[in-house]
Amino acid sequence: MALDRWIGLILLGIFAAYGYAAWFTMDGSLAPFMQRNPIWPSTFPKVLSVLGILVGLIIVLGLEKGDKPREENPSVIVYRQLREFKLGQAGLLLGLMVAYALLLRPAGFIIATVSFLVMGSVILGERRWVTMIVVAGVATGVVWYLVQVVLGIFLRPLPAFMGI
Amino acid sequence: MLEGILIGLQTAFSIQNLLMVIGGCLIGTFIGMLPGLGPMSIIAIMIPVAISLGDPSAALILLAGVYYGAIFGGSTSSILLNAPGVAGTVATSFDGYPMARDGKAGKALTIAAIASFCGGSIGAILLMIFAPMLSSVALLFHSAEYFALMVVGLSAIAAFAGTGQVAKAIMMTLLGLIMATVGEGALFNMPRFTMGLMDLQSGFAFITLAMAMFALPEALYLVMDPNRSKSGQSGDIKDLRITRDEARSIAPVIGRQSLQGFFIGVLPGAGATIASFLGYAVERNIAPEKEKQEFGKGSIKGLAAPETANNAACTGSFVPLLTLGIPGSGTTAILLGALIALNVTPGPRLMVDDPQIFWAVIISMYIGNLVLLILNLPLIPYIAKILAVPRNFLIPFILFFTLMGAYIGQNNATELLLLVGFGICATILRFADYPLAPLLIGFILGGMLEDNFSRSMQLYDGVSFVWERPMTLGLLVIAALLVILPSYRARRARLRARGVADGD
Numbered sequence: 122m123a124l125d126r127w128i129g130l131i132l133l134g135i136f137a138a139y140g141y142a143a144w145f146t147m148d149g150s151l152a153p154f155m156q157r158n159p160i161w162p163s164t165f166p167k168v169l170s171v172l173g174i175l176v177g178l179i180i181v182l183g184l185e186k187g188d189k190p191r192e193e194n195p196s197v198i199v200y201r202q203l204r205e206f207k208l209g210q211a212g213l214l215l216g217l218m219v220a221y222a223l224l225l226r227p228a229g230f231i232i233a234t235v236s237f238l239v240m241g242s243v244i245l246g247e248r249r250w251v252t253m254i255v256v257a258g259v260a261t262g263v264v265w266y267l268v269q270v271v272l273g274i275f276l277r278p279l280p281a282f283m284g285i
Numbered sequence: 286m287l288e289g290i291l292i293g294l295q296t297a298f299s300i301q302n303l304l305m306v307i308g309g310c311l312i313g314t315f316i317g318m319l320p321g322l323g324p325m326s327i328i329a330i331m332i333p334v335a336i337s338l339g340d341p342s343a344a345l346i347l348l349a350g351v352y353y354g355a356i357f358g359g360s361t362s363s364i365l366l367n368a369p370g371v372a373g374t375v376a377t378s379f380d381g382y383p384m385a386r387d388g389k390a391g392k393a394l395t396i397a398a399i400a401s402f403c404g405g406s407i408g409a410i411l412l413m414i415f416a417p418m419l420s421s422v423a424l425l426f427h428s429a430e431y432f433a434l435m436v437v438g439l440s441a442i443a444a445f446a447g448t449g450q451v452a453k454a455i456m457m458t459l460l461g462l463i464m465a466t467v468g469e470g471a472l473f474n475m476p477r478f479t480m481g482l483m484d485l486q487s488g489f490a491f492i493t494l495a496m497a498m499f500a501l502p503e504a505l506y507l508v509m510d511p512n513r514s515k516s517g518q519s520g521d522i523k524d525l526r527i528t529r530d531e532a533r534s535i536a537p538v539i540g541r542q543s544l545q546g547f548f549i550g551v552l553p554g555a556g557a558t559i560a561s562f563l564g565y566a567v568e569r570n571i572a573p574e575k576e577k578q579e580f581g582k583g584s585i586k587g588l589a590a591p592e593t594a595n596n597a598a599c600t601g602s603f604v605p606l607l608t609l610g611i612p613g614s615g616t617t618a619i620l621l622g623a624l625i626a627l628n629v630t631p632g633p634r635l636m637v638d639d640p641q642i643f644w645a646v647i648i649s650m651y652i653g654n655l656v657l658l659i660l661n662l663p664l665i666p667y668i669a670k671i672l673a674v675p676r677n678f679l680i681p682f683i684l685f686f687t688l689m690g691a692y693i694g695q696n697n698a699t700e701l702l703l704l705v706g707f708g709i710c711a712t713i714l715r716f717a718d719y720p721l722a723p724l725l726i727g728f729i730l731g732g733m734l735e736d737n738f739s740r741s742m743q744l745y746d747g748v749s750f751v752w753e754r755p756m757t758l759g760l761l762v763i764a765a766l767l768v769i770l771p772s773y774r775a776r777r778a779r780l781r782a783r784g785v786a787d788g789d
Contacts, residue, residue, distance in 0.1 A: 124717040128719065136459070164742070165466065165735045169466070218688060219705055222698050222704075225692070260685075
């Protein structure tokens with residue numbers, strides 16, 4: 122089974138869970154006066170879940186056929202290229218983004234951002250340290266100035282233990 | 286209408302808004318040239334900036350400028366590097382890149398700039414004529430018709446997805462719709478599908494989703510597949526002029542493709558990509574035999590056709606957005622989200638309630654086109670230099686801007702984790718060839734779709750509005766046909782290929 126149909130199966134599961142919530146659990150907490158209403162908060166989700174499950178089945182069972190043979194399906198081709206892709210780098214960068222999300226508040230904007238930009242370049246194979254630090258420093262300063270001063274959105278510049 | 290145009294002129298020609306157009310076009314051109322970054326990503330990145338401007342006309346003008354700039358920038362990288370950053374400029378590389386290889390890069394860029402300018406300007410004139418007409422018709426619509434119209438829009442997007450893709454596109458639309466139901470709706474005041482998480486109480490943030498769907502997967506693709514961002518030779522660019530004969534031969538192409546591109550752009554779901562491919566195909570078919578041979582080897586007609594058509598289609602795609610409040614493409618969907626964030630509801634009332642926004646946007650389209658022509662022609666040789674930015678620096682910055690965009694919008698670090706999570710899902714979906722634009726369009730239209738549906742249900746005390754209002758029924762039938770016809774035709778074509786006789 123190709124990747125797209127596996128994903129179809131996962132999506133089918135999502136719609137089934139969503140449908141379960143809409144059909145069976147949501148209406149329990151509905152206030153009595155709202156039950157007289159022709160439309161309930163669960164009405165629209167109920168319709169969506171039915172449609173989603175139908176379309177999901179069409180994808181999983183492969184009922185809709187393309188005009189190209191399966192081998193030329195772009196998803197099959199990409200799937201095969203996957204081994205040539207640099208998945209490690211992408212994973213590290215995503216990890217870096219998560220770290221940035223968690224550290225942005227505690228470490229402050231300046232430290233978090235400069236290290237994010239430098240680490241990002243390092244992961245991609247850059248080794249010119251001075252250039253990297255200068256570029257990251259200047260960019261961080263400019264963005265902080267734009268966001269904090271021009272747009273007026275608060276961004277804590279320094280680590281939490283150093284005051285603001 | 287004249288009054289409206291004057292108000293629009295006044296708004297668009299204020300110093301601030303002129304700067305917005307110029308700035309937007311420049312930013313769009315520069316970022317649009319980077320391979321892998323299309324208009325959707327750029328607009329998604331620019332939204333926080335636009336929203337914090339506070340003034341809806343200025344914000345929309347800025348974003349429209351960015352949009353145009355990005356399309357033009359995309360053509361530049363298609364011509365110089367054969368690396369189209371956007372699907373809409375793929376057809377440009379068919380003839381643009383061979384011209385550049387023959388040392389006619391300057392001429393190719395000039396033709397692209399002129400064709401884009403003409404397509405965009407003619408498109409803006411048509412927009413001025415058709416938008417008010419459509420608006421006045423749309424004022425007759427009630428909730429029930431709006432509901433039906435949105436269903437038509439969503440199914441058209443799915444139907445244009447191409448054979449073998451209809452189910453996937455519908456799936457993505459539905460996924461977007463269920464994501465829109467998360468959080469507290471306006472009609473019910475009760476949290477739905479939040480799984481008890483406080484952070485989901487207000488639903489998913491649209492900016493986060495837009496970044497995660499477009500900017501992040503493109504950046505990750507650049508990381509994973511280094512060939513996509515390979516920088517070519519920047520080379521010397523000279524000989525920008527086109528001769529009188531060349532101008533004479535491309536003039537009719539530009540005229541035809543402006544009209545055709547605009548009307549394709551108006552259709553929901555079609556947009557710049559289809560317009561440019563169709564424009565290229567039509568021009569090749571009607572060209573004389575001798576010129577037909579040149580297509581694909583550096584024909585100026587083959588370059589002018591998709592360039593004109595994609596710009597005219599971009600303008601055309603504003604028609605359903607401004608008059609019906611229904612976005613026809615991923616880009617206009619993002620614009621719609623930005624407008625809603627600025628407390629402006631696009632739709633037929635926009636022309637009546639906020640004429641200055643409506644007309645200022647249209648007027649600034651002319652200005653944007655002019656700015657692009659004036660700024661870009663002399664800048665072409667310098668613009669090409671940006672292609673030399675090393676990807677080791679470029680990619681961390683793209684990632685950083687997506688993070689910043691999501692953070693500024695919500696001021697909430699959880700949003701960043703959601704961004705990464707959705708980004709990973711979106712990349713996997715792209716691997717599996719699921720289209721992502723329908724998801725975002727579904728997400729943005731979801732709230733409105735449900736509101737209109739609920740309102741009609743309440744007015745008619747049930748679903749009877751579907752058969753009691755002929756227009757609603759008609760629109761819903763059209764929606765059903767749009768979904769069923771492509772699969773039916775594909776099936777019939779397969780049967781015919783197998784030698785089975787047709788039923789009719």
